[in-house]
Amino acid sequence: MKIMHGRNSSFVFDGSIILRPTAILIFFVFSFILSSCSLSSDDPCIRESEVLVEDTDAAASDLDVPKNSYSDLSIPTEIIKILDTYYIVDCYHDQVIYNDNLRDPLEEWKVLTSEMSRGHTIAGDGRVYLVDDTENERIMVFQRVGDKYVFSQEFTGITGRPHYIIYDEDSSTFYVWCSVSGQMYLMKRRDDDRVFISAVKTVTELAGVYVRSFTIMDGDIYFVSGNCSIIQADLDSFDVKERYPVPDTMAGMVQITRIDGEYYITVSTDANWDQDYATIIRCVSLKDLAEGKYEDIYSNFIGGGTPYYITSFDGAYYMTEHRIPGHSVWRFNICDGNIVAETLY
Numbered sequence: 001m002k003i004m005h006g007r008n009s010s011f012v013f014d015g016s017i018i019l020r021p022t023a024i025l026i027f028f029v030f031s032f033i034l035s036s037c038s039l040s041s042d043d044p045c046i047r048e049s050e051v052l053v054e055d056t057d058a059a060a061s062d063l064d065v066p067k068n069s070y071s072d073l074s075i076p077t078e079i080i081k082i083l084d085t086y087y088i089v090d091c092y093h094d095q096v097i098y099n100d101n102l103r104d105p106l107e108e109w110k111v112l113t114s115e116m117s118r119g120h121t122i123a124g125d126g127r128v129y130l131v132d133d134t135e136n137e138r139i140m141v142f143q144r145v146g147d148k149y150v151f152s153q154e155f156t157g158i159t160g161r162p163h164y165i166i167y168d169e170d171s172s173t174f175y176v177w178c179s180v181s182g183q184m185y186l187m188k189r190r191d192d193d194r195v196f197i198s199a200v201k202t203v204t205e206l207a208g209v210y211v212r213s214f215t216i217m218d219g220d221i222y223f224v225s226g227n228c229s230i231i232q233a234d235l236d237s238f239d240v241k242e243r244y245p246v247p248d249t250m251a252g253m254v255q256i257t258r259i260d261g262e263y264y265i266t267v268s269t270d271a272n273w274d275q276d277y278a279t280i281i282r283c284v285s286l287k288d289l290a291e292g293k294y295e296d297i298y299s300n301f302i303g304g305g306t307p308y309y310i311t312s313f314d315g316a317y318y319m320t321e322h323r324i325p326g327h328s329v330w331r332f333n334i335c336d337g338n339i340v341a342e343t344l345y
Contacts, residue, residue: 044188047197049141049155056152056193060145068097068109073328073345076320077120081313082129087112087122088320088329088345089131096122096131098149102344112149113140121309123165123174128152128189130174132162139165139176139187141195153195158185164213173198177214182206184214184238201238203231212268213255213309222286224253228271230286244286249277256286257310259317260334264297266307266319275323278306300339302327318344 053059074092081087087098088109095114097106112122117135124130124142129149131140139162141153160181167174174195176185186199203223211226216235223231228251230244246253252269262282270277280301283294298307305324310317319330332341 044198045196046199047155049139049153049195049197051153051194053143053150053152056143056145056150059150059152060148063148063150065148066111068095068106068111071105071107072325073106075322076308076328076345078122078309078311079318079320079329080122080311082122082124083126089119089122091118091120094118106345110147112142113151115151116140120163121165123167125167125169125172125174125189127193128195130165130167130176130187130195132165132176134161134163134179137161139185143193152193155185155187155195155197159183166216168216175214175216177211179212180208180210182209182211203233203238203240205240206231210252212253215256215258217258222256224256224265225251226253227251230256230289232286245290247289247292248272250279250281250289252277254307255309257312257317264310266310268306268308275306278323279303280307280319297339300332301330301341302343 070093073090076088077091078089085098085100086102087096089096094116096112097109098112099109113131116131116133119131119133122129122131127144129142129144133140137158139155139158140151142149143152158178160178160183162176163179164177165174172188174187176187182203184201185197187195188198189195206223209226211223213224215222219235220241221233221235225246228246228248230246231240232242233240248271250267251271252267252273254266254268257264262284263286264280264282267277267279269275279296279298281294281296283289288294302324305321305327308320310319316331316333321327321330327343329345330341331344332339
């Protein structure tokens with residue numbers, strides 16, 4: 001869906017508000033200020049956050065954890081497993097829910113937080129968990145105490161709609177991507193479980209472009225198309241190394257996942273933000289996309305919806321989907337190139 005009103009209009013893509021053009025200038029200024037910060041070798045922190053809770057054990061003992069009150073999901077964006085727990089980001093219900101199995105009905109899941117607006121992802125290292133509160137432009141930090149989650153820190157003013165978070169075990173770093181500012185916040189956890197921002201990286205040409213996610217592969221970072229090109233950049237410097245043009249019909253990509261040497265790409269819209277072009281494709285090389293050398297594989301699922309993020313755990317792959325009631329979370333495997341899929345929720 002696309003809504004425009006006047007020269008300084010806001011936009012709505014995939015049900016999410018995109019900031020008006022005048023705000024893009026703010027993104028550039030903010031990026032310049034942050035990228036100009038010099039870091040001393042003995043103090044890598046460039047930004048602390050407000051600490052909401054000092055004694056998390058005491059807070060957990062007083063915490064009443066509600067059960068999920070919905071029997072369905074409203075535009076779920078991510079399902080993920082961290083250690084022994086499963087999490088679903090239920091975007092349009094403005095909540096993250098969790099459970100210890102995938103068999104229970106949704107009403108048996110617990111609510112980690114409902115103090116968010118259109119969040120998209122959660123990531124954790126087993127001790128701290130970060131949630132992007134997209135429309136409120138903040139990052140929420142939770143500490144796990146037993147089977148409860150204490151909201152212990154918040155980073156406000158994360159301009160550019162924080163939209164996608166992963167935890168990279170190799171570098172012990174949380175990568176937090178802002179979908180329209182071209183900025184990546186790198187966050188780390190101290191031994192006392194306090195999280196801080198250690199760096200901010202910028203891909204200047206993606207400022208003002210709606211980019212829903214990134215993928216770290218082989219020491220590089222790949223950003224899905226938001227302007228008709230997938231961008232490959234160096235993971236350390238974020239310098240662009242290569243661009244892979246894509247057809248207008250798949251310009252509004254969601255995510256790239258590599259499975260068995262092939263690239264699986266979920267697509268939300270075409271270049272004109274039309275969700276009727278939503279699909280899933282796969283290809284051997286990203287260079288093949290511009291030449292139309294790819295396979296549309298959405299028919300292996302129900303088709304007709306909007307596939308979103310793909311994750312992997314428990315020996316299978318999982319995908320969230322919206323616009324189709326009753327087909328919100330899929331589990332699938334690849335057997336000799338064939339896709340075997342089933343609906344979970």
